[in-house]
Amino acid sequence: MGQITLSSVTKSFGEVNVIPPLDLQINDGEFVVFVGPSGCGKSTLLRLIAGLEDISSGQIIIDGTDATHAPPAQRGLAMVFQSYALYPHMTVRKNIAFPLKMAKVPQAEQDRKVENAARILNLGSYLDRRPGQLSGGQRQRVAIGRAIVREPAAFLFDEPLSNLDAALRVTMRQEISELHQSLKTTMIYVTHDQVEAMTMADKIVVLNAGRIEQVGAPLELYTKPRNLFVAGFIGSPKMNFITGPEAQKHGCHTLGIRPEHIEVSAEGPWSGTIGLAEHLGSDTFLKVSSDLGELTVRVPGERGLHHGQTIRMGAPADKLYRFDQNGLAL
Amino acid sequence: MARAVSPSRKFWTTLAAWSVALVIFFPVFWMVLTSFKTEASAVATPPQLFSAEWTLANYQDVWARSDYPRFFWNSVVIALGSTLLGLAIAIPAAWSMAFVPGKRTKDLLMWMLSTKMMPAVAVMVPLYLVFQKLGLFDTRIGLVLALMLMNLPIIIWMLYTYFREIPGEILEAARMDGASLWNEIIYVLTPMAVPGIASTLLLNVILAWNEAFWTITLTTTKAAPLSAFIASFSAPQGLFYAKLSAASTMAIAPILILGWFSQKQLVRGLTFGAVK
């Protein structure tokens, strides 16, 4: 179980309206990622679902029950915080057992569940250490373990990987995805990193200034962004936006071309000079000053392009994104 | 990383620091020394540092002449009682100020502190009358209440500065884990704040132990602590320096020893959030 419905949910802090009326349906077993730039309200939205903040109006329904005014503990949700929020004075074992202790679960069952969680998360040999003696990744696992033992209706993750280094982030990302596949529990995951969103989510919710810009599967957002914001936010490097005569030629106000869709070839209709070439090995990113303006271009790594070179470029017509004056996709 | 300094510089700074420290400490040292001299040695001219006649007679006299254990016990009960009661009342208050701050939290804190600025003498008579009326005069419970209220703002402030160093996310995690407010405070906040609570306890025990206005004004005999003990000694004894020193040493020794042993915690607690 783990179906969450938000209807007309709003949140304001005093005069400031952080979340305008918002509707969202999260289905049982889904991995939903809230993504958006910092300050877009994604963490606030998560905290509203968790019950750590009151909503100003609207309704939150969890598994068919109105949970709008329920305290956090009674919503049956578990949360993994950005700082992990482990209890520093308790051992790993006690940390993981804490929710069970609060629920007055018998000791034997507590032990069984803790052992089980430790096995799933490979924490067995650390159970009697304190959080201070663990590495960042291990702490993260303990935080997840503490969430698992509650057998919640849904897991809430608040930017859980942002305190880890790049390599560990990739590993943990995969571990969380695997965990989702084995538990099949609803997960709501907040991040500002669109790569995390794309790789983990069943469903991405793109947020901007408290509003939902688009909801959809990762590839759907990539191939059919509903507006300029989503088009610019999803995909890396960022989509190129072109206005002016070239856009008008295609019958739109703004023309969007993804860097990976631009082809460098002698027959290309556009020309430009390479200002900067970043060689990553597998790929090369080019910053090109062209007749269309500044363009980012992604080409395979071994092309031997470098600073100062003049090149010609083009893009297949079916890979062009067209937007109207209001930024909506045509 | 501490930087290496030249040996000669280290020698001079060490010498200077020790001289200053000894000057500051000297009065206490001299008092203890005097307490072991005979009365004649104590007032001898020139003063005798090591050539004095040593005796334990002063301590025997003081012990025989007054009921030191009772004064001592009253001091312990009053200092510890007022501090523990204060902590029990202050922990929830500090929790709410640190973790659910409002626009007026700072003002509230400042107001609390400002209640301490009212000179005790100014309200001496009314409090005396109130204590008489309520049957609290010359009772330990009365002094526990008075000193608790006197130190409550300090206790709240110290706890507040400690609690603010604890990330709110941890308390929220406890809330998500199903902890009631009570459990959140007992199982999560308090254990995490143990060092801070210990410092607060120490400092306030010392403040209460050394309080010498209300403890003297609001007691006669039954509940009188060591501050009253020493006051009774200095008044009629006049020139009996050695005995006075012995009594003084007996009055301050317990807290001096406690303070020295817990010096590290105390210093940490003394900062009132001045250091981050």
Place this chain on the structure above:
Amino acid sequence: MSTQSTRLASRLMVAPSVLLLLVWMIVPLAMTLYFSFRFYRLLSPDRTGWVGINNYTWFFRAPDFWLAMFNTLALVGGVLIITVVLGTLIALLIDQPVKGQGVLRILVIAPFFVMPPVAASIWENLFMHPQNGLFAAASKALGYDPILFLEHYPLLSVIGIVSWEWLPFATLILLTAMQSLSSEQLEAAEMDGAPAFARFRYIVLPHLTRAITVVILIQTIFLLGIFGEIYTTTQGGPGSASTTLPYMIFKQAIVAKDIGRAAAGGIIAVVLANIIAFFLMRGMGRHLDN
């Protein structure tokens, strides 16, 4: 950032403290205010009644009132200046790489554990006493007449005693603050060519602002009510030379047994304390925020 129920809980949890302090403040204050307009002398218990503002006018016209006001402020100000300046210097000294820092701290902190009546009596009898005090012995050894501290310099003597009591507090807070300064900052300043004094003036001192603020705030709270030290040593004398406002009130209440006048003095003291508190909190609140 919280829910309604936590906000409600928070109000309930702060309420006992607020209520207790409110009662602790209001009840004696209201009674003092009431007495201050009454005729209330313990020596003539039969006479009672309202006397308007007579008690206040008596106080303002009393020959030693303004002196007492001055003495009160001089005591607070003097002790603050001495403890902050000396405390900073001593903290700087102990913060150097010296041998036995732990023992040094134990020696320096000692006066803080000495209760005021004991502190006052040590100084009065063992040090400042004109016949038997150590200072007198030192003067005589150097061939001078002993200085009559408590007769000739009563206020300065009291300031000295109180400063000794509070010096450890200031020193330790400032020392802790100094030790929290990152040495990288000082090294950066040294790389920038700042000499030792400039490093103190532009790096160390600003870093200490918050600590100094706290020292001033806490000490003022305690110093405004200083009473025991004066009572033990000078009894406010000679004449009124070391009488402070609290001591003057005490004299009215206990010596003259005039509760009405003492109450009026009490109200004046409370007003003074509030004026000082107001300026202090306004000036300091800024530094205490982060």
